[in-house]
Amino acid sequence: MYIYNDFDEEFVRNRVAQFRGQVNRRIDGSLTEDEFKPLRLMNGLYLQLHAYMLRVAVPYGTLNSAQMDKLAYIADRWDKGYGHFTTRQNIQYNWPELRDVPDMLSALADVGMHAIQTSGNTIRNVTADHFAGAAADEIEDPRPTAELLRQWSTDHPEFQFLPRKFKIAVTGAQADRAVTRAHDIGLRVVRNDAGEAGYEVIVGGGLGRTPLVGKVLRPFLPKSDLLPYCEAIVSVYNLLGRRDNKYKARIKITVHENGLEKIQELVESRFAQIRPGFAGVDRRLLSEIEQSFAAPTYVINSTDGYEAARLAHPAFRSWTDTNLSDHKTDGYAVVSISIKKHGATPGDATSDQMRAMASLARDYGHDELRISHEQNVILPHVHKSDLLAIYTALRAADLATANIGLISDIIACPGMDYCALATARSIPVAQEIATRFDTLKLEHEVGPLKIKISGCINACGHHHVGHIGILGLDRAGVENYQITLGGDGTETTTIGERAGPGFGADDIVPAIERLVFGYLELRDNADETFLMAFRRLGADPFVAILYPEKAAKNAA
């Protein structure tokens, strides 16, 4: 993976030193809160309901074991012994004290990490497929592209005061695990007729208050044009994007209001203008970066022991059935470690668990870890002969939950338990749903089902693209939960449809239970997933299950 060069190192160290000075000046009273706030936000420091929150970028979700160990160290030394992995492949610390934050950033810099541009109206952490470099369906590893974009966007002088935040996601595979169609720019590596790799460039997707599926701006962009083309897009947005209304400021609204054709014209014209200025430095940089993402040296080993262990050990077999994905190399698997134990907070890992995962990466995983936007941790390169040892170690660390892609593998934002913007809680709803279906021992029978929960309209919990989405709102001071149905965040991205009136906090889990039992009745067979059944039948039968009184009245 990419290791900081002298320039990166110096840049990050300088930023830590600057921020240390700014914190000192805030504490001694030289800076007012109004003056300090934009400075702290530039460095990922928020003020939440109970405390500060430090959001640290995990660039394109990739970590090595030393970085994961450092995240654990920071959690113990300056926080409450845990961290929260987010839907944007970041980690958030919920309890830092202002005085300690420069030391935390300095500790991060020791392992080539930072919190720069994890907030503010800038280009945020570039996210990528969490199976990057490992997935069997991959055309090309998206991480060199994401790293080039990180370098280009970090402190980019033109893009520090955009109309609003700007999020880029990259995938190199056919299956879209990076939700590229719900980003300001989504990049999909594709091949043209000549077999050359390039990008399908998608623009103007986003969730939040106005969910929109991104549109294809360029079906095929040569790889060599990546930076000037992205710079043209952000440049056009920077001038055209609305600054009069925060809720209309994202590029999705700019595209929607101006039309794709006009945006295309403006982007192509700006691109033609700036393209010559790039002079090939970007391409040389990309090829250098590509070297640092070379595939690990895979081992060749027998998998007989693995197959035998699967037969002998039902719990291990169940875990391998749900938590493994196909690797591009024979004998290897991609391991998803669930950070969604039934009843636990989705995405929270203790420092002990972080160290356990780091140790597994070191011992069995070519020193690589990934954070997924679904708030789980991935060991991307594991030989199958090591899986039993990994499973045993995960059990000891309370990390062996076999629920990836199932109903308890819920995305949930921090919600009103932490977030100053939230209108309702998300975490307790996720905890109750997971606990309920664990008690019913039903989730394996229900099969693949993605529930995503947001505690406000900003949709950090991706509820619009959940097969079942839950949006927590404030109705006259009381938590109220709206359900959306049929959303999908993959290559067939669909915004879910709102089912009807919201449910109170006591009624939302029973409503979900009713819905899932109803689906089991409606499906053709056990292979028809919730989403497939929804697409075949439409919303009506599911809405009737959610609102039985209304359905009975209509029938009368």
Add this chain to the structure above:
Amino acid sequence: MSRAFTPKVITANALLEGDAIWFTETSEWTRDIAQAELITDAAHGDIRLLEAKADQSIVAGVYLADAKAGPNGPEPVHLRETFRTRGPSNYAHGKQGT
């Protein structure tokens, strides 16, 4: 006719820890909402808000929040403010843990 003024407290976060705090009648900051001044008059509230904001070397994010009189002192009205008096519901962290 202007709307009736609903009682309020002045609240903020402590600059160093970020902990929720409230402004008292004696212009100090308390970690316990019950010790806060319950403001029942809009004009008085405006003045007190200015005074509270002047304390910005020790606090951040000062604002007025709806509150009501309880047996032991002011109590929060809104759910969000209730959370600020105790902490998150998933761990015994924050005020409820101390």
